[in-house]
Amino acid sequence: MLEKNKIYRRKIEDELAKLLDRRELIGIKGARQVGKTTLLKKIYDGIRGQKSFVNLDLIDIRRAMEENPLDIVTRYKKEGKLFLFLDEIQRVKNAGEVLKIIYDEFPDVKIFFSGSSSLELKENILPFMVGRAFIFELFSFDFEEFLMARDEGLARIFREKNESFKKAMDGDEPQPPSFQQEFLSLLKEYLIFGGYPEVIKTDSREIKELILKNIYSLYIEKDVTAHFGIKEIAKFEDLLRMLAFRNASMLSISSLSSSLKISFQKVEEYLAILRHTYIIHLLRPFYRNMVTELRKAPKIYFLDLGLRNAILNNFTKFDYRADNGGLLENFVFRELFTSDYSIKYWRTTGKAEIDFILMKNEDLIPIEVKLTETKPGKAFYSFINTYKPDVAIMVTLNDFGKDKINSCTVYKIPAYYL
Incomplete structure (x- = not known):
């Protein structure tokens, strides 16, 4: 019997687990509804320590991210390392520049982000992420x-x-x-x-x-x-x-x-x-x-x-x-x-x-x-x-x-x- 609310394991999880302690950002891109948000939340739930999950579909949060990204970190970060999850990053204008600013200004912030358009990521995000990020593709279940x-x-x-x-x-x-x-x-x-x-x-x-x-x-x-x-x-x-x-x-x-x-x-x-x-x-x-x-x-x-x-x-x-x-x-x-x-x-x-x-x-x-x-x-x-x-x-x-x-x-x- 299938369990409607069960979160099924994805093969990509093993690769991601090896990178949790590294400095680089982790990006997950893929089609709509293949499980990117679910995967991010599963990683989020498994992390002990200071963490925050940010839904960029929400207009006020997205606007704050665009206008002053450092305030986003200030809002959620206390003392010590913060794991920051940014869902649907392609919704943010100048997302690549925003991510670079956070990465450069906060060495103790580990960022995870997801996106639904590889074209958007390629043109507006990845040029800022050279040497700063590991990017993974998530597809529907094989x-x-x-x-x-x-x-x-x-x-x-x-x-x-x-x-x-x-x-x-x-x-x-x-x-x-x-x-x-x-x-x-x-x-x-x-x-x-x-x-x-x-x-x-x-x-x-x-x-x-x-x-x-x-x-x-x-x-x-x-x-x-x-x-x-x-x-x-x-x-x-x-x-x-x-x-x-x-x-x-x-x-x-x-x-x-x-x-x-x-x-x-x-x-x-x-x-x-x-x-x-x-x-x-x-x-x-x-x-x-x-x-x-x-x-x-x-x-x-x-x-x-x-x-x-x-x-x-x-x-x-x-x-x-x-x-x-x-x-x-x-x-x-x-x-x-x-x-x-x-x-x-x-x-x-x-x-x-x-x-x-x-x-x-x-x-x-x-x-x-x-x-x-x-x-x-x-x-x-x-x-x-x-x-x-x-x-x-x-x-x-x-x-x-x-x-x-x-x-x-x-x-x-x-x-x-x-």
Whole structure:
């Protein structure tokens, strides 16, 4: 049974814990409602000593922070060290300068801050924070965090399987699967509803849908309209729906411009907003041959599939969808995206394509995503013959096995290993 008011552990907490005693500021950026405030409050609750949590959505506090930031510290600081938590820092004008002033003037103040726009942080905050801050990104729950909330026992098994998947990329044998149907059932739920914390906390499909629609509505209202000042909201939403339909496909800005009847530059502007507010990611191609391999065109992926499905208002169960192949590919991207690997895709001018290329040190590992077990396609053979990797991966819903292509070992891995 899920506990509505329970605060579930995030994997990033271990990294943050190592930095609590250091002088530098700690910044957490991420999309709206992924749990930034909850994470800050959890850190706040775990700190013994003088501390203060400041909500910068409150106009009076925000104005005081803008006009005289030293007064904020004076108000909350007594003798000794103060842990100061600033939530939604992007709401403050000249936030970077404000943070720098506090940091420089109060060596015994440890600042934590959160923000919802990476563009705002990049332009107005980070230039003042060089050498002064550690910045972390928080996303919606990945599959492991989702399992930790739903079934801690399965989460422990997942970690073992995931570790064996990582070792397989170094040439070791992966562990065979277990509890396949339970993993598969939870994976299919995750593929439809994604990993927003409030979505995970309810068992009701109806409430999950309602929460996701509300998150989307608030994003359009507060981020797109109020913060970025976009006036052609209908065009922006049309673009977002078109991207959702073309999920896991190559992106053509000129095609989008023509279909939506808006300028090339306007499409670029809207895409930048979507990237910097953590809605989409544009995956760049891998290439070494300047003639036969694509070098520029990115592929489009969503950072949360629940929100992607809310944009389309399509919460049909996984087994009955026409887009389930794209959903599975996007899931694999999402899991690899937050891993330690550098990730690209590969496509030739002859349209041979590999979904993902992992780059680890000097090694290349091609990964192809298939709904069901099939023989590797011509592109797989082409890449292996050209680059001669030691290991290649085929990710499917539930298949497990091993093949050989020349000297390359090809592992078939269930998606719930990732």
